[in-house]
Amino acid sequence: MAKQYDVILVGAGSVGVPTAMALGALGVKTCVIDKMASPGQGENKHAIGGIRATHSDPGKIIACMRSIEIFSTWQQIHGDDIEWLKGGYLFPVYRKEEETLLKGFLPIQKKHGLNIDYVDADTVADVAPGINRQGLLGGTFSPDDGSASPLVTGSAFFRRAVATGHVDFYFNEMVMEIHRDKGRVCGVTTNKERYDAPVIIDAAGPFSRELGSLVEQDIPVFPDSHEGGVSEPVEPFFKAMLVDLRPAPGSRNYYFYQNAHGHIIFCITPDPPIVGIDKRETSQFLPQVAARMVNLLPRLKNVRVRRVWRGLYPMTPDGSPILGWNKEVTGLLHATGMCGQGYMLGPGLGEIIARMVTREVSPKDAVVIDEFSLYRDFGKEEGLK
Template sequence: MRGEIKRNHYNVCIIGGGITGTALAYFLAKLGENSVAIFEKSYLSSGSTGRCAGGIRQQWSTRSNVRLAMRSVKLFERYKEDVGMDIEYYQGGYLILSYDEFEAQQFEQNVKMQREEGLEVEILSPRQVKERFPYVNTEGLVLATFCQTDGHANPHKAVIGYALAAQRMGVDIYTHTEVLGVDVQNGSVVGVETSRGYVKCNVVVNATGPWSREVGMMAGVDLPTESYRHQILVTEPLENFFPMMAISFSGNFYMRQTMHGQFIMGQGDKDEKPGINYNVTFKFEKELVEKMVKVFPFLKNLRVIRHWSGMYNMSPDAQPIIGQSKKVKGYYYAVGYSGHGFMVAPAVAEALAELILFGKTLHTDISYLDVERFSGRVIEREKNVV
């Protein structure tokens, strides 16, 4: 992957070697387009994908996001068979806990809509939560929702699986190769300037996560995204007994147990300022640990073994920004996932590959996610975000 550039021209150049970039390359090649190159300035999954908790859920507050996530789950369910790698995908469910009366009412409306979309979701009382998950402290809990087909997977393995499958179909992947500029002439993409030389192309795809706005501006495309640090920690392992992802928007936390027994958990910080920042803080550890041992008392004597940070590339409505530029022909983007890129990337990549090759999507409508939605229209904000 570090070798010299093999060709001086590709039909499609993808900037970014995370889950979106590698999945897109895979779906393009699967549809017959193998004149594709991925340029990643570091190693595969070195950005947001490799720093996330790996959750995969379909419980959203907007109907369109539910549809997108449901399609992604179908693709994750077939991943091992289709792509050829075990990514530790497990449908242990998502338990969403509400500690707020108004939010609980919203959850009931959400579930009604989710069921209309064909998603099997339960509403659980605190008593039902305690009966089913006795290791959860339900003090202060108003209600919970649970969807068994939600789950989690290993993000690194998912990226590598897509990358290897794409390579087998003829895609070239260049790691440690930074894109320094996008060449636009007469309103069309004609090439990219990389740290290893110039490459001609017909299509450029911005799949750069935290750097989406800067890479957009290389082509004169304004993508209204900002990146915010989110911290995460992992504990020493326990024997596996916690199958689901537990999450709370009002409680501001999420947690799951890995296949090897460790607990991964994190929370948002309302005081976080935008900008690329990979530092970690003791304040985060202290706040999160104090909160989590109250909700999950079994954590009390566990040791923290690692703590890191990653970027949420946020959009104004906390929904991804996906589509093609109206200003620059051949410039496409899949950015602004707002912390949920891993879980919806398969459906996004499939749809974007179809859009690039056929001019329309065949499986999932993504037209509502185009950047044009911010041009004076009333936007619907996704509420189910930590």
């Protein structure tokens, strides 16, 4: 006999776990299914931990500002030290192209309440001591952004979801069938069990296309791989996430910060994208990113790298998430395609998803939902992905 729930949530990662937590807090009986052995063992564990509301589109700004509230107050409210570090995000500028781009985003960012300004070169140097001053024009700085530990956060969110008494997690299970009755979802069958519910949430990330294919839906999520790395711990000397938007051969932007333990954590955006699900590390990544980092912040030249890794970004054609009800399959709700930003979007989006399920959507929620619609025109790209 099938187990009965209000909601079946597929995926216990950066979006799935905080969504389960939010649903549980509203008393929604929720079943979470994940093919891994524990929460956050898919792409969440590859996140580097950056959390910013510094985006160029309203939906991401709104969702991430709420996420920052949750991350920054978590220890005070719930007692878990998730290693939140309020260091801000710094976008240093060396070319007029980036200056024009970043200044152009300021009106929309400020309109939606983001604490951000364009600052001069001296201020940039104060935020990032030792930064290369040659050609430095200034930059944007958003001091309320920060970072936390994806591993510790995921465990804290998982425990909180379970503690609501309304959420059950089922690990080492893969959804094999999605059942429908008169066009509406009514349950799933995994490799182990059947679960019934009138709502199914797709939080499957890079594997959403496979999930959608079970109900003849082609969800435009295409995984590509990005590499990250971490150094040995060194004495803390900067807190901000440094994001250099200048392109270089083989890559676009790159970014790095120093976490609460003194580790330098870094990542780069390959160009062209490395499409597919291959997560083996490459020999190109470290020399490529290290040269760029040392050029920007020469003090890093003697820091030793501890390890590197490679994870998947569930990408959409325009670089923005997909959030909303499927119009062809009643009861199927998509929350996927976070394009590598699931960790920072997850808590804020999780609460919006919970309100979508309980039909309590706010006007701000509606802005996010409209922007991230599955049925939007995917031809427009976000300016600050």
